[in-house]
Amino acid sequence: MELGTVISTMEGPSTTEFSFVVSNNKVRKGHYVQSETEEGLLIGFITDITRANRYFERAESVAEYERGGESLSKSFPTTDWEYIIANVRALGVYKDGILMRSTFPTAPGSKVSLADESLLNGILGFDDKGLKLGELEHHKLDVKVNLNRLLQKHFAILAMSGAGKSYLASIIIEELLERKPEQGRVAVIMLDVHGEYTGFKSSPEYGANTTIFEGRKIRIGLNKVSPQILGEFLPQLSSAQKRDIDNVLIGLRQEKKSKGELFDLEDLMERVEKSNMKENSKAPLLATLSSLRSMRIFSKNDNPSVYELAQPGRLSVIDLSNIDNLRKKQLIVAYFARKLFSARKKERIPPFILLIEESHNFAKEKASKQDMLSKSVVEKIAREGRKFGASIGLISQRPVQLSTTALAQANTHIIMRVTNPYDIKHIGEGCEALDENMLKSISTLRVGEALIVGEAVNFPIFVKIRKRKSKKSSKGEDIDTLAKKFEELSKKKKEDVEAFI
Ligand SMILES: Nc1ncnc2c1ncn2[C@@H]1O[C@H](COP(=O)(O)OP(=O)(O)O)[C@@H](O)[C@H]1O
Numbered sequence: 001m002e003l004g005t006v007i008s009t010m011e012g013p014s015t016t017e018f019s020f021v022v023s024n025n026k027v028r029k030g031h032y033v034q035s036e037t038e039e040g041l042l043i044g045f046i047t048d049i050t051r052a053n054r055y056f057e058r059a060e061s062v063a064e065y066e067r068g069g070e071s072l073s074k075s076f077p078t079t080d081w082e083y084i085i086a087n088v089r090a091l092g093v094y095k096d097g098i099l100m101r102s103t104f105p106t107a108p109g110s111k112v113s114l115a116d117e118s119l120l121n122g123i124l125g126f127d128d129k130g131l132k133l134g135e136l137e138h139h140k141l142d143v144k145v146n147l148n149r150l151l152q153k154h155f156a157i158l159a160m161s162g163a164g165k166s167y168l169a170s171i172i173i174e175e176l177l178e179r180k181p182e183q184g185r186v187a188v189i190m191l192d193v194h195g196e197y198t199g200f201k202s203s204p205e206y207g208a209n210t211t212i213f214e215g216r217k218i219r220i221g222l223n224k225v226s227p228q229i230l231g232e233f234l235p236q237l238s239s240a241q242k243r244d245i246d247n248v249l250i251g252l253r254q255e256k257k258s259k260g261e262l263f264d265l266e267d268l269m270e271r272v273e274k275s276n277m278k279e280n281s282k283a284p285l286l287a288t289l290s291s292l293r294s295m296r297i298f299s300k301n302d303n304p305s306v307y308e309l310a311q312p313g314r315l316s317v318i319d320l321s322n323i324d325n326l327r328k329k330q331l332i333v334a335y336f337a338r339k340l341f342s343a344r345k346k347e348r349i350p351p352f353i354l355l356i357e358e359s360h361n362f363a364k365e366k367a368s369k370q371d372m373l374s375k376s377v378v379e380k381i382a383r384e385g386r387k388f389g390a391s392i393g394l395i396s397q398r399p400v401q402l403s404t405t406a407l408a409q410a411n412t413h414i415i416m417r418v419t420n421p422y423d424i425k426h427i428g429e430g431c432e433a434l435d436e437n438m439l440k441s442i443s444t445l446r447v448g449e450a451l452i453v454g455e456a457v458n459f460p461i462f463v464k465i466r467k468r469k470s471k472k473s474s475k476g477e478d479i480d481t482l483a484k485k486f487e488e489l490s491k492k493k494k495e496d497v498e499a500f501i
């Protein structure tokens, strides 16, 4: 499809940008275009479109005509003088199957046409066997990203709330679960803060490959907790207190091990009680341990085990929606993330992707001592996970609050609608590949539209996320649906009671 003709302007055509006068009104900002040059086929991306008309250039004459009750358009052939200019950023020159940097501009007068979709597939770095996230904006081309490129160096989904982050995360999960063993299947673990992913269990396609772990039933086996980790669980302890508790823990472990028994927090507290520790350090220590006990999280054994959590081609949803206490959630995230990573290093579990909803709560940039617990693990996997096939997907509506270390290690950013200027600025600073124009577009994205930048794609791309196949969990339903359900249920209850009477 021919779109127009390259023009000569003050700035171009140059090797990096050019403009063309539009002859086809189907042209849109965001279209990929091509134009023949001496070097080969120049591929570009329309960054903006402007319309101009000399008749309407001078405000005073327009105003005068309109005042006179006449319209300029009626008195003059104004439409004949309208022209449209599209500005294009050159991505490179396509020759012999590869895209090279453009080193010679296209000539004014050259024809510009819509880029060939079959070429775009390779130019943008899509993979026919990759994860199908949606369609390239303005083109009928599936966006299929390569699994390794997306996961190996981690990714982050950033957007304001309601933009479609969780929906997109569900699409990624669907694609991962649909992979065949011969394609390589990773384990998918979702830290589901709002209970939005439990719908996978009742979806016909994915139910058999999904396990939901209810937050209230999750337990950390104290038996397996090293003194160092216990120390991290109790950041409020002084170093003297930490030494005391270490000694008790080590003694308890040795004794129980020799008897072939397990122990939990009760046993540890009893041991502290009986120990010959000084009374003035014993009492505060017991108080701290008792606050830990009140979380009802420690037991003799881990529940679930990392082996249950991480299985190839399976989804584990850790449903934290029933836990109100943020500290308890952080404990769970910190403990299980750490366990998963160390099991993966020893190759006891398959490569995995750990998806973290509300990740700013678990890897806070301005972390207090207590927040450090989960933050340090998330950052560690972000830094070192690549070598071991341990991947992290950060999902957040507060990119400003998210650990810059973790975010910088996420080499692919999937950005959806954001309107807050601070957030946009922050996203721009964390992402060199984004130019001013793209940053501006972020606030105009609609729900379900995303900008993908970084490792997973050769150039930043705009994507319309595809429709999901999995069921939405009732927790993610819209208010009107929830309200209808509530009324229907109340009505039914009333009818049942009446029938009974
Ligand atoms: N790609 C999409 N296609 C259709 N509907 C979508 C899409 N993305 C999001 N939505 C809808 O928009 C709403 C908000 O999406 P959600 O993923 O919960 O946003 P977030 O997690 O960013 O707060 C939901 O009702 C969801 O169904």
Ligand SMILES: [Mg+2]
Pocket (backbone or CB within 6 Å): 165, 166, 167
């Ligand atoms: Mg969400």
